[in-house]
Amino acid sequence: MLVSKIFNFHAAHQLTEYHGDCERLHGHTYKVIVTIDHPVQEDGLALDFAVLEKLVWEKAVGLLDHSFLNDHMKNPSAENIVVWLWRKLIGALPVKLHEIVLYETPTSFVTYRGA
Ligand SMILES: [Zn+2]
Numbered sequence: 001m002l003v004s005k006i007f008n009f010h011a012a013h014q015l016t017e018y019h020g021d022c023e024r025l026h027g028h029t030y031k032v033i034v035t036i037d038h039p040v041q042e043d044g045l046a047l048d049f050a051v052l053e054k055l056v057w058e059k060a061v062g063l064l065d066h067s068f069l070n071d072h073m074k075n076p077s078a079e080n081i082v083v084w085l086w087r088k089l090i091g092a093l094p095v096k097l098h099e100i101v102l103y104e105t106p107t108s109f110v111t112y113r114g115a
Helices: 049-064 078-090
Strands: 002-013 024-039 096-105 108-112
Touching: 002 049, 024 049, 024 078, 049 078, 078 096, 078 108
Parallel strands: none
Antiparallel strands: 002 024, 024 096, 096 108
């Protein structure tokens, strides 16, 4: 069963290795969709939404909220941010991480499934 939670966070970034709108310091409201893959248990749940929400926020997304992304990683493009989130979550979740989708704008997003 695939189980997902949606998160939003606000952050600033500056892409130093890119020439375009994201070259200058500015912010985005990012949307993240984290999906895990786990069999449904006897209680009827694959993973409690509340547990997923708490873990993802505390171990990954919350660390970036209202921050300057360049303080956390080099060249924080959507691609680099989603890999950063994946690495934070892969060891923090008690179930298999299936996919992370990161929206930088309402119409621009990346999808990562590891490797
Ligand atoms: Zn940007």
